Structure formats: C-alpha cells, structure tokens
Amino acid sequence: MNDKKEKEFHFFVDGVKYETEHSYLSGADIKRIAKIEANYQLFLEEQGDTPDRPIADPDTVPLNDRIKHFFAVPPATFGHGNH
C-alpha cells in the first residue's frame, strides 16, 4: 500500500485537495492527477489583486513554498447541430 508519509506536498484544484511526493509538478501532471480534461486550461490563484496565472501544460510549479490553489477552466462551446 502507499506510504502516506512520502506524500508530503499537497495542492488544491477546484477546492479539492490532492497529495504528491514531488515538490515540483508540471501543468500536465496537475491536470492528470486531478483528472482535468486536456482542453481545459489550468490557472493558479494569486493573492489579492494580482491576476491569476495561467499554467500551461509544460510549466512547472513549485509546491514547497506555499499551498497552491488551482482552478481549471473549460472552453465555451456552442453550435446548432442536431437538436
């Protein structure tokens, strides 16, 4: 079974907590762990008035300085086929 002690880093995506043993993760890793669809875009919540930061799939994010909150944004799709 998993050794819980090894997963010392954690982060949130859309308010749900996830754990990892890595101190750095890529955007793609985070999306995979949180089961986010590939066409969604990940954002890192910044504090106060600082604009939230988009995290592209290859970007790496440190998880060892403060607890990070991410959110995933879907594209908006509209069309008129098959009523």
Place this chain on the structure above:
Amino acid sequence: MPAEDDYTRRSQLEAELRPAFIARWAKIAARTKSSLVFVHSHPGRAAPEFSRIDDAGEEVLAHFFRHRTPDLQHLALVVSDGGYACRYLGSDRHLRLIAVGDDRRVLFDPSRSHDPSDLYDRQVRAFGRAGQSILQSLRVGIVGLGGTGSLAVQQLAHLGVKEFVLVDPDDVELTNLNRLAGSASADTGQAKVAVAERYIRAVQPRAVVTSFQENVVFVETAKKLRDVDVLFCCTDSHGSRAVLQQLAYQYLIPCIDIGTVIAVKGGKITHITGRAQMLSPGLACLTCGGLLDGNEVRRDMMSEAERKQDPYLVGAREPAPAVISINSTITSLAITMFLSAVVGVPSPARHLLYDGLRSRLRSVKGEPVQDCIVCSRAGVLARGDGLALQGRLAQNVNR
C-alpha cells in the same frame, strides 16, 4: 465581444471560446458581482432552440461557474432571424427576455399563453391580441396612491393589468377625498393602499395585489419592488423619486415618473404644470435633468426626530393646492406613454411637459449626462443585486 484570437474554433456549425477568455470574464463577474450572458446565433428563420452542442457546452461551463462564482447566476441566449431563446446557463429553466430602453418589449416568453376574452375587444382592436396579452401579464408597481397614483390604478385595472404591487405609507385624510379616485366619504382613516386594492378587486376580481403601507425611502421597502415589470412614481417627494430612479436603472425596470403642480400666489393661479417622464436605460434620469433637489432628498431620508435636530432644514411644508382634473391630464399622458412602451402604441414621447395656462403640451428630450452617477454604466445601470440601494436603513418609530 470576443476578439478573433479568443476563439479556438469558429465555423458555421460550432464556435469555441478559449478557457483564458472564460477565466478573464469569470474574474470580472466575481469582482463586480455581475451575471454573464453567453450569446450566440443560429442560422435560419425558425425560432431558435438550444442544440445538443449547446447543452453539452453549457453543462461544463455551468459546473465551472458554480465553483468560481457560487453566488451568481449566468445566462445563455441564442438568437436567430426567427427570434430568441434564453435560459439559465446549463439548465432547462427558460426565462423571459425583455428589451428595455425607450420601450419595454417582450422578445421571448416561455410561458405566454394568455387568451383574452371579449372583455377587451375594444383594446384588442387597437393593440392586437399579443398586445393585450402582454398587458395582462405585467406586474406593475405603483408608489404613491394619492392624487395621481389612484388614477393610475384605475386606468391600469380597466386596461386589464392583473398584478399590482402598491406602496404608500399614508391613511386617507378628509382633505384627500377631492382627488382620490375610487374613494368614498367613509374612507377617511383607511390606508390609501387599501382603497386602491379595493378598486382593483372590483374591476379585476382575480387580480394579485400586494400592498405595503410603508414608505419607499426605506431600503427594505424599495427592495420589494425589484421584480415588477414597470414602475409608476406617483409621489410628491424627492426622496422617493431618488430611490425609484435608482431601482429603475439598477434593475432595468422602466419607471414613469408623474408630477403635477398648480401654484397660487396672492389668490391667483400662477402655474398649472405637469410632467410625465420615463426613466429607462438610454433615457436621461432625473439627476441628469437637475430635477432632484439634494436637500429635499436628504430631508425625505430623515426621521421626524432627525429633521427637528437638523439646523439646515427650515420650516414645515405647506400643503400645496391640488385639483383632480390636472392630475387626470398628467396621469392619462403617463398611461398612454406606458402603452406606447409596452405594447407599441405609436406615441413616442418619453418626457412630456404640460402647461395648463397656455394649453400646451410639449415633448422634450434631455441627453443623459456622461458618466452620470445614476443612469450611466459608471453609475448604477444594470448593477442589480451587485450594488446596495441607497435609502433609509431601519424602519424606525417615526415613519
């Protein structure tokens, strides 16, 4: 409007906006407490219906927004050459779509099913069945049930309006009976709203009337008018006008403001004037027109006790002369303006001035002041529940 590179795909069949665009607007919505409306078009001349692609796309968006803006409701709107359809984002709850400005027009109504009887035959001949059914589906708010408000009630009830929200703090006094439509000599001491309600029920036995014997300058009272379709301001106070014009622009509720003056000096009538003016997005507000007196607004917002303590307010107000025929003239002009705005009666004036001494009626049009603190986007326009209403806070002892 999204720019070209805000789209990942854009074809005849389907369009897709980038997540970054959605994220940006989610943030603006959260910061300004504003609802977002996702608008797209379908080809063709049929009345549009949301497609399966729309359903699927909205579902993920709705899920996202429930998270990012849990206190807000967002909408989806689809347009074609055949009309409109509108619903809460990601749901099948449709809602009415109404255009406000010089007019108030119903563009889409999922529940329209009124079938007027012969009772309104003479009006159907003028407004059409659709027009008459719009009248019968309106919820009208009337503030002030005195000399002009009681006449507005009378006319609206006969026109077929069935839903009323009435607001007036006062009881009938002996000196009101000369001009209070629907009143009888025995009504002294009754609430003015009760007299109005009795009249409505006599004409419309199944009317839905909600009465508040309260002063609209209280925020709690003003809030009760947020969900009416059209407002009539029939009071003679600056404070209530200030509150109602804020409601009109903040909640996009067209408000027709009615005022009459018959002035006497040295035993001679010097003025017979009246004003009927619609307050609605795109039309200048009373503040733009300099028609609100800040000092009077302040006085109306005070309690009796506060007024006594304020060194800058002098004297009590003298009762002004009032005559039913002048009130009837202006109220009738206001009701015709209302008919023009809601059912398209071709009477385009939205600000009328009546001069009884010269037997003149003029249509005027003031330009909205740029960045006006009330009627512009920099003001309260369309802010809805995202912004507090200005008014008195507590319903304290001194009504």
